[in-house]
Amino acid sequence: MGSLGFDIAHLLSGGMLVLSLLLLYQVRILAVIRVFALQAVVLALSVAWQAYLQNAPHLMVTAAIALVVKGLIIPFALERIVRRLDIHREVETVIGAGAIMLTGLALVALSILLLQPGEGSVLTREDLAFALAVILLGLLMMITRTNAVTQIVGFMSLENGLVLAATGSRGMPLVVEISVAFSILIAFVVFGIFVFRIRERFDTVDVGAIDRFRGERREHL
Amino acid sequence: MIFPVDALLLIPAIAIPILALVSNYRLGAALNVIASGASLAAGIALLFSERTRSDLIIVDDFNIYLITLTTLVGFTTSIFSASSIGHEIETGRLTPAFLRFYHAMYQALLGAMNVALLANNIGLMWVGVEVATLSTVMMVGIYRTPEAIEAAWKYFILGSVGIALAFFGTVLVYLAAQDLLGEGLPAMAWDLLVKGASRFDPRLLSLAFVFLLVGYGTKIGLAPFHAWLPDAHAEGPTPISAVLSGLLLNVALYALLRFKMVLAANPETLDVGAIMITLGIVSLVFAAFMLYRRRDIKRLFAYSSIEHMGIAVCAFGIGGPLANFAGLMQMTAHSLTKSAIFFAVGHIAQVKGTQRIADMGGLSVTHPVLAVGFGLGVIAIAGLPPFAVFTSEFTLLSSTFARMPVLAVLLMLGILVSFGALLLRLHDIVFGDPKGPTGPVKASYGPLFLHLALVFLMGIWLPDPLVRWFRSVATLLG
Numbered sequence: 006m007g008s009l010g011f012d013i014a015h016l017l018s019g020g021m022l023v024l025s026l027l028l029l030y031q032v033r034i035l036a037v038i039r040v041f042a043l044q045a046v047v048l049a050l051s052v053a054w055q056a057y058l059q060n061a062p063h064l065m066v067t068a069a070i071a072l073v074v075k076g077l078i079i080p081f082a083l084e085r086i087v088r089r090l091d092i093h094r095e096v097e098t099v100i101g102a103g104a105i106m107l108t109g110l111a112l113v114a115l116s117i118l119l120l121q122p123g124e125g126s127v128l129t130r131e132d133l134a135f136a137l138a139v140i141l142l143g144l145l146m147m148i149t150r151t152n153a154v155t156q157i158v159g160f161m162s163l164e165n166g167l168v169l170a171a172t173g174s175r176g177m178p179l180v181v182e183i184s185v186a187f188s189i190l191i192a193f194v195v196f197g198i199f200v201f202r203i204r205e206r207f208d209t210v211d212v213g214a215i216d217r218f219r220g221e222r223r224e225h226l
Numbered sequence: 227m228i229f230p231v232d233a234l235l236l237i238p239a240i241a242i243p244i245l246a247l248v249s250n251y252r253l254g255a256a257l258n259v260i261a262s263g264a265s266l267a268a269g270i271a272l273l274f275s276e277r278t279r280s281d282l283i284i285v286d287d288f289n290i291y292l293i294t295l296t297t298l299v300g301f302t303t304s305i306f307s308a309s310s311i312g313h314e315i316e317t318g319r320l321t322p323a324f325l326r327f328y329h330a331m332y333q334a335l336l337g338a339m340n341v342a343l344l345a346n347n348i349g350l351m352w353v354g355v356e357v358a359t360l361s362t363v364m365m366v367g368i369y370r371t372p373e374a375i376e377a378a379w380k381y382f383i384l385g386s387v388g389i390a391l392a393f394f395g396t397v398l399v400y401l402a403a404q405d406l407l408g409e410g411l412p413a414m415a416w417d418l419l420v421k422g423a424s425r426f427d428p429r430l431l432s433l434a435f436v437f438l439l440v441g442y443g444t445k446i447g448l449a450p451f452h453a454w455l456p457d458a459h460a461e462g463p464t465p466i467s468a469v470l471s472g473l474l475l476n477v478a479l480y481a482l483l484r485f486k487m488v489l490a491a492n493p494e495t496l497d498v499g500a501i502m503i504t505l506g507i508v509s510l511v512f513a514a515f516m517l518y519r520r521r522d523i524k525r526l527f528a529y530s531s532i533e534h535m536g537i538a539v540c541a542f543g544i545g546g547p548l549a550n551f552a553g554l555m556q557m558t559a560h561s562l563t564k565s566a567i568f569f570a571v572g573h574i575a576q577v578k579g580t581q582r583i584a585d586m587g588g589l590s591v592t593h594p595v596l597a598v599g600f601g602l603g604v605i606a607i608a609g610l611p612p613f614a615v616f617t618s619e620f621t622l623l624s625s626t627f628a629r630m631p632v633l634a635v636l637l638m639l640g641i642l643v644s645f646g647a648l649l650l651r652l653h654d655i656v657f658g659d660p661k662g663p664t665g666p667v668k669a670s671y672g673p674l675f676l677h678l679a680l681v682f683l684m685g686i687w688l689p690d691p692l693v694r695w696f697r698s699v700a701t702l703l704g
Contacts, residue, residue, distance in 0.1 A: 176413075
C-alpha cells in the first residue's frame with residue numbers, strides 16, 4: 006500500500022463526513038434525500054477502494070449493496086413517498102442552522118480526540134475517527150428532526166458510518182458484512198411499513214403529530 | 227455432542243415459514259406451542275450435553291442455564307398466548323392474517339435470542355440481538371392503534387440507535403483484538419478475547435465498552451435510555467410484554483456481561499463497575515418513584531422491570547463472587563416472576579376489558595383464583611420471602627452493607643419505595659369494591675402457577691448444579 010492508497014481512502018471518508026455536515030442543515034426534504042443518496046455513493050466508492058487496498062474482493066459485495074440499495078432504490082422510494090404525501094416543501098429543524106453546525110463541529114472534534122492516531126496501523130484509526138464522526142452526526146440529525154422521513158435518513162446516514170467503520174477494519178469476518186447488509190434491508194422494510202402506517206393513521210409523517218397520542222394521557226380530560 | 231445446539235437454532239428456522247403459511251389460527255397457535263416445546267426439550271438436553279466451543283458457537287456455564295430459562299419461558303408464554311388468542315379474534319383487535327404474522331415473529335424472536343445466547347462470535351451475538359429487536363418492534367405495533375404505532379416507532383428508533391452504537395463498540399473490540407489475534411474469525415471469538423484481553427490496547431477496550439454499555443444498556447432499559455420500554459410493554463400484546471420483560475432484557479444484559487468479562491481480564495481498562503453501579507442505582511430509584519403515578523397496569527410492571535434490571539446491573543457493577551451470584555439469581559428470578567405477572571395481567575385485562583388500574587378492583591371477590599395468582603406474583607416481585615427475588619435482593623444487600631454501606635442504603639431506599647408502590651396497587655386491584663365485568667377467565671392458569679411454583683422453589687432451595695454454575699460464572703465475572 007502506497008501513501009496514495011491512504012490519501013484516497015481518507016479523501017473518500019472525508020467526503021462522507023462533509024456530506025454528513027451538509028445533511029444537518031438542509032431544510033428541503035428532497036434535498037435531504039439527495040444528499041443522502043450522494044453520501045451512499047461515496048460510501049460505495051470508499052468500500053470499493055478498501056476492497057482493493059485490503060485485497061478483499063468480498064467487500065465489493067458490500068460496496069454494490071451500498072450503491073444499489075442505499076444510493077438508488079431507497080432514495081427513489083423515499084422521494085416517491087414524499088411526493089405522494091405532498092410534503093416536499095419545507096422541513097423544520099428543531100434548532101437553527103448555526104447552532105446545529107457548531108454542535109456538529111464539536112462532535113467531529115470529539116471523535117478525532119477520541120481516536121487520535123496512536124500505536125497500531127494509522128489507516129484504521131483515522132478511518133475510524135471519520136466513521137465515528139459520521140455516526141454521531143447521524144445521531145444528531147435524528148435528534149434535531151421532527152419529520153419521520155428525515156429521521157429515517159438520519160438513521161441510514163448513521164448506518165453509513167457503521168459500514169465505513171466495519172469495512173475500514175482489516176479482515177473483519179464476512180458474517181458482519183452480511184449482517185450489516187441484512188439489517189439495512191430489514192430496516193428499510195420496517196421503516197417503509199411504519200411510514201405507511203403512520204400515513205394511514207394520521208395523514209401526516211410529522212412525528213410531532215404522533216406525540217399527541219401518549220400512552221399516559223391525563224385522565225380527567 | 228452438538229445435537230441440542232443445532233436443534234435450538236433449527237427448530238425456530240423451520241417453524242417460521244410453516245407458521246407464516248398456516249392460515250388457521252388455532253392450528254398456528256398449536257404449532258407455535260409445539261415448536262416452543264421442542265426448543266425447550268433441546269434446551270433441557272443441552273443441560274446434559276458437553277460444553278463445546280467453536281469460533282461461532284459456545285456452550286459454557288454462563289449461557290447454559292440462560293438458554294434453558296429462555297426456552298422454558300418461551301414455551302410457557304406460547305401456551306398462555308395460545309389460550310388467550312381466541313379473545314383477540316373475538317374482540318376484533320387482530321385478524322387471522324395478523325396472527326399468522328404474529329406466530330412467525332414469535333418464533334423469530336425465540337430463534338434470535340437463542341442465536342444471541344449461543345454465539346461465541348461477538349458479531350453473531352449482535353445479529354441475534356438486532357433480529358430479536360426488530361421482531362419485537364413488529365409485534366409491539368401489531369394492534370395498529372395510534373398508541374401502538376407511537377410505541378413501536380419510539381421502540382424502533384431508540385432500539386436501532388442503541389443497536390447501532392453497540393455495533394460500533396463491537397467493531398472497536400475487534401480492532402483491539404485484531405493486532406494480536408490476527409484477522410478473521412478468531413479476533414471476534416469471545417473466549418479467545420477473554421484469554422488475550424490483558425494484552426489488548428486498554429484505551430480502545432475502554433472506549434468500546436462505553437459504546438457497548440450505551441447500546442446494550444438501551445436494550446436493557448437502563449434509566450436514561452429507558453423511554454421505549456414502558457410504551458412497548460403497554461401497547462403490544464401481553465405475551466410479548468411477558469417475553470420482552472422476562473427474556474429480551476436478560477439477553478441484552480447477558481451480551482453486556484460478556485463484554486464486561488473481556489474488560490475484567492485487562493486491569494488497565496476503565497472502572498466498568500463504577501459506571502454500572504451508577505446506572506443501576508439511577509434506574510432503580512427513578513423507576514421506584516415512577517411506580518406511584520402509573521395508571522396503566524402494564525406500564526406499572528414495565529417500570530418494575532426497569533427497577534429490577536437496575537438492581538441486577540448494580541449487582542454486577544459491585545462485583546465479587548457474592549454480588550455476582552445475587553445478580554445472576556436476580557436475572558433468573560425476575561424473568562420467571564415478571565412473566566408470571568404479565569400472564570396474570572393478561573387475564574385481568576381480558577376479563578375487565580381495560581388496562582386502567584382505576585377500572586379494576588375487587589378481584590378477590592370476582593375472580594378469587596386469579597387474585598391469588600396475581601397477588602402472589604406481586605408479593606414475589608416486591609421482594610418478600612419466601613420467593614426467589616427476596617433471596618437475590620437479600621444476598622445483594624447483605625454483601626453490600628459489608629463493603630459499601632452508603633450504596634446499600636440507596637439500594638434499600640429504591641427497593642422499599644417500589645415495595646410501597648406495588649403493595650398500594652395490589653391493594654387497589656385485589657381488594658375494594660368489585661368493578662367492571664365479572665365474566666369467567668377463558669384461558670389457562672397453568673403457566674402462571676407453574677412460574678410461581680418455580681420461583682417459590684428457587685426461594686427455598688437451589689439445586690446443586692445451578693449453584694455450581696452460578697458460582698463459576700460469578701468468579702468469571704470478576
